[in-house]
Amino acid sequence: MNEKTGFDGSVWQPEALLDVLEALRWDIEEGAERWLRRYEDAFPDGVTTSAENFAHYLALRNRDLRSVQRSLARFGLSSLGRHEPHVLAGLNEVIEALGARVGRVTQRRRGGPTFEQAHLRLATHAADLLGSVPEGRDSRVMVTLPSAAADDPDLVRSLVASGMDMARINCAHDDPAMWRRMARHVRDAEARTGRSCRVHMDLAGHKVRTGPVAPRTPVVRLKPVRDAYGRAVRRAQVDLVHPEQIGDTGRGGVPRLCLDGETLASMKVGDRLRFRDARKSSRLLAVREAIPGGFRADIGSTAYVTPRTRFALQRRGAGKWQTVIRGLRCGGFVEAQMEIRLFEGDTLVLLRRPEPGTPGRRDEDGGMVVPARIACSHPQVIDQLDPGQAVWIDDGKIGAEVECVDAHGARLRITRSRPQGAVLHEDKGLNFPGLDLGLPALSAQDEQDLDFVAELADTVALSFTESRSDLEALGAALARRGAVDLGVIAKIETQRGVQNLPDILLGGMGRFDLGVMIARGDLAVEIGGERLAEVQEELLWLCEAAHVPVIWATQVLESLAKKGIASRPELTDAAMSGRAECVMLNKGPYIVTALRTLDGILHRMQQHQRKKTPRLRALGIVQNQPAPQPAADE
Structure with a gap:
């Protein structure tokens, strides 16, 4: 070679x-x-x-x-x-x-x-499941409806008019009353625009997450503005107001603390509050002006104020400062959580018991001597863990490996984090690549949500589909509700789902109008982002061979939908998405712009490629070249 x-x-x-x-x-x-x-x-x-x-x-x-x-x-x-x-x-x-x-x-x-039968079968299956293709493009577009769609029929109508072919309702968010209004707005938009749009609903599934984090003593930092030489050029300000006004926003973003009405009634401009802050530093707050409901004070040095901080109200009289009231305490602090910051090599215990998470303890050199702790939303998963099992936290921001499992939980060693450490929050996803979690296909919440899915939807997606038996469980649940004709979409978002795709397809394509959603968010965490492009290609090939339509999902034109500006890589990704029968956009404030952009991309790209096959449309680059001149001897 x-x-x-x-x-x-x-x-x-x-x-x-x-x-x-x-x-x-x-x-x-x-x-x-x-x-x-x-x-x-x-x-x-x-x-x-x-x-x-x-x-x-x-x-x-x-x-x-x-x-x-x-x-x-x-x-x-x-x-x-x-x-x-x-x-x-x-x-x-x-x-x-x-x-x-x-x-x-x-x-x-x-x-x-035959060749003709094959393409007709895939097109027919896609039309039965996803609706007919819109004029001008071969792929449909699914859009995740934001919460605002429940009360904004004009938004839904704009989406349908701009090219939305399927409206996605995520059962992990909002509530049944809002889902019903969203579906009603979609049906109304169909009638008003003359465009067909199907209602699709995603079951939330068993998303394994981190538990709550323990609260910490809240603190308000008062910090003056300083110049390049460290000199204070503007004193730090704080508003001292009545408890009834603590929820209001202070002018210019000034923090607010509350004092009781009696203290405020006795306070005057020119008074001061003497205190020792959380660092035991002596500090003085000067009362500068009266504001509605209280006073504005300022300070020339940085101070950290907590609910435990005690103040003495002082007033100048007879040439010296005299204490008017002692032992004052402020209220109105915003409750905060402890910060669990994890570095490579740290230890985290995944707890069985639903107790609040804590950051552990470190020595003088920063080494962790008492491990951090956090609960697992599905503690039964811990029994499935073995030493060496990989664990990914918060969409892959933190990587870990199981060291051992005991009666308290699983002891994890952090294997990947940012150089400055990654902060672990509550309600963040936990992924266990390749592991059978031993959870039923449908959660108790999924069973409840299916009542509304059967009433409102044209298609339903089963999250974390990993086997034929998962689809059978969903089929039985739909049969109990008389919804046997509902289209079913298997969401492939785990390593086991990828490995078992033949089982999923052969087990479901004879029973349902079946489709597959390549849920690239969790899937990238499970298999590794560097393998995502390779695996999504394989999924497209397998589904095309089964004549099963595919939905290309997660982070398509994500920056455009959320920030109004598209990155170059995501524009290329959107162009490649046209090889699927449907492309999913997620919600964002610029979703209509993203939808129109995707519509244009799909319309142009279908002239160049269908699935893996290039289409040899005349190239504009070639057509715009000057005609070749004949040789002199011709």
């Missing part, structure tokens, strides 16, 4: 290549039969051609065919690289063409869909 190119130059001769392809075809048929025998009960009306083709593809991709592909391309034949939806039909055509080249009569094998 050439060390620079990685190409060994080997090519099969036509006769030998034909033998290889005919043997490959037999292997594919036998391999497909083995797959389908395992799932006969999943197809009560008989195995469909889509399932048959998917089994052919699984058998085909069970081997390395790169040398075969090089040889086929050398002889100007299809290299089998775009045969996902019609595996056997495509292989038959290649074998016949190669047979004609070498003068050998070949036998066409039957089975699976």
Whole structure:
């Protein structure tokens, strides 16, 4: 093999290549039969051609065919690289063409869909599940509705008019009354715009999260503004007001503390408050002016005030300061949590008991001598952990590894964090790549939410789908509610979901109008961001072979939707998303702009590519070149 190119130059001769392809075809048929025998009960009306083709593809991709592909391309034949939806039909055509080249009569094998049938089946399945494709583009657009959509029908109407084909309601947020209003606004927008828009609902699923963090003593820092030489150029200000006004915002962002009405009634401009702050430093607050409901005071030195801080109200009289009231305390502090900051090498105990999290204790050199602690929302998961198990926290911001498990919980060693440490908050996601958490497919909350899903939705997504049995549990729950015709979307967002995709597809495609959502947020945490592009490609290929429509989800034009400005990488990502049957946008203040931008991108890109196949539309770059001039001797 050439060390620079990685190409060994080997090519099969036509006769030998034909033998290889005919043997490959037999292997594919036998391999497909083995797959389908395992799932006969999943197809009560008989195995469909889509399932048959998917089994052919699984058998085909069970081997390395790169040398075969090089040889086929050398002889100007299809290299089998775009045969996902019609595996056997495509292989038959290649074998016949190669047979004609070498003068050998070949036998066409039957089975699976033809080229025309394959593309029609995928298009039909997508239309049944996701609705018909809009005019001007091949992919639909799903938009996650924000909470404001419950009370803003104009927003929903604008989204539908701008190209939203599916409205997503996330059951992890808002409440049933708001979901019902959102769905009603979508139906109204359909009638008013003349555009079709389906209602899709995501079940929240078992999202394993961190528990609450213990409160800390709240503190208000009063800090003067200083110049480059450390000299105070503006004193720190604080408003001292009646408790009834503590919820109001002070003018110019000035912090507010409250004193009792009797103290305020006796206070005058020119008084001062003497105190020792949280660092035991002696400080003086000068009362400068009366404001509505109290007084404004200022200080020339930095001070830290807590609920334990005691003040003495002093007034100048007879040439000296005299104490008017002793032992005063302020109120109105905002409750705060302890900061659990974790560095690489630190220890964190994932607790079984629902007790508040604490930051642990460090020695003088910063080393952790008492581990940090935080509870797990699903403590039964801890019983599934073994030493060496990877744990990712807060969408991968913190990485850890299980050291041991005991009666208190799991002891984790932090393996990845920012150089300045990462702060661990409550209600942050916990991911355990590759681990069977032993949780049922549907949570108790999912069971309750399904009552509203059955009433309001056209399709439902099962979060964290990892097996055929997960889909069966959802199917049974839908049957109990008389919603057997509801479209079902399996959200693939874990390592186990990726590994078990054949089981999920073969177990569900004969029972539901089935689709797959590539939920790239959790999936990237589970498999590693560097593998996401590779894995999402494989998921697209497998679903195309099964004629199962795909929703490309998570962080599409995220910066544009949230900040109003798109980054260059996410524009490229949006262009690539058109290979799926539907693309999902998340909510944000600029969602209408993001939707219109995505609509334009998809419209243009479909002229250049369909799935893995480039479309050779005339290139503007070429057309804009000056016509070549004839040679002088012509």
